Amino acid sequence: MTSPNELYPGSGSPAQPENEPILDGFAERLIRHKARQLARLPGFTWSDRDCIEQELRLKLLKHAASYDPQQGHRHAFVTALVQRQAANVLRAKRAEKRDHRHVHSLSAVVAADKEEGPVVLADTISRRHLDARLGRATREEHELAALAMDVHDVIASLPPELGELARRLKTDSLSQIARDLGIPRTTLADRVRKLRRYFEQAGLRDYL
Known part of the structure; x- marks a missing residue:
């Protein structure tokens, strides 16, 4: 790696x-x-x-x-x-x-069952794939x-200081990070704002 x-x-x-x-x-x-x-x-x-x-x-x-x-x-x-x-x-x-030549309706009958009757395409695909097809999935x-x-x-x-902060934010709270670093919350908040600007510039505004 x-x-x-x-x-x-x-x-x-x-x-x-x-x-x-x-x-x-x-x-x-x-x-x-x-x-x-x-x-x-x-x-x-x-x-x-x-x-x-x-x-x-x-x-x-x-x-x-x-x-x-x-x-x-x-x-x-x-x-x-x-x-x-x-x-x-x-x-x-x-x-x-x-x-689009291979797009089929979810209501298309793909099989027949003697007891249950017609089986439609929607019944044969997984919930994850169905959600994705209907636009309910957030990301593939x-x-x-x-x-x-x-x-x-x-x-x-990122600069080393902000890189470490980004990794810590995945698991720790701001209060915990401030205590561990021995710095005021206001100082840490300034660093978070700088960090957010980096992510915004990279098109990842919603990640933090």
């Missing part, structure tokens, strides 16, 4: 100069990492990695001029753009897989996996 330090070396360093190319070492590592993640998901193959990487690079180059160092760290900007485009690639692949399994990967990427790109 790739460690955060290997994938994001120097992620807690000061902001980079504005004139530095957007496709720097950090961006290239993130793009390769995200392409590998997508290539492991249903609907993709390992040979799709190069095409995915190219799409992510083009997205980053297209929007490079919109980076404002006053709005946040360069790495957060790059992470947000790459993750949004990766999500677009995933949505496009899912849409491509939908073949591979979407949850992609979300977990995105959260991991953001946490790995």
